[in-house]
Amino acid sequence: MNLKYIIYCCIIFFIVQTIIWFQLNGQFIKGWDWFKNNPFLLSLLGIPISILLIYGTKMGYIGFNELLWPQRLILFALGIISFSFCTWYFLGENLSIKSIISISIAVILVAIQVFWKTN
Secondary structure (H helix, E strand, C coil): CCHHHHHHHHHHHHHHHHHHHHHHHHHHCCCCHHHHHCHHHHHCCHHHHHHHHHHHHHHHHHHCCCCCHHHHHHHHHHHHHHHHHHHHHHHCCCCCHHHHHHHHHHHHHHHHHHHCCCC
16 A cells, blocks of 8 residues: 555545535525526536546555555545535535434544554
């Protein structure tokens, strides 16, 4: 396991998930009419998103000694964490107990993938 590449993977995946949140949900933020009126231009973000996902997956593959499952689960968990923060911060949606427990499980999922040593 190479922690440097795992950190790069996590950073890239978190950035990607945050960009995706704005791409999909920016239309619901009051005063952000550009997002409502330009779905085609927003869809063009798919190109840099895909490139970042390719590099993030490569970093994770190297970091986890040529295993794919860990970075897939990390991408999922970081998406939940990013979604939760952005939805709360930009749209004012409070977290319910159910959401807090789900976010906690996502954090645990990332910790298991990063810190649990396998043979």
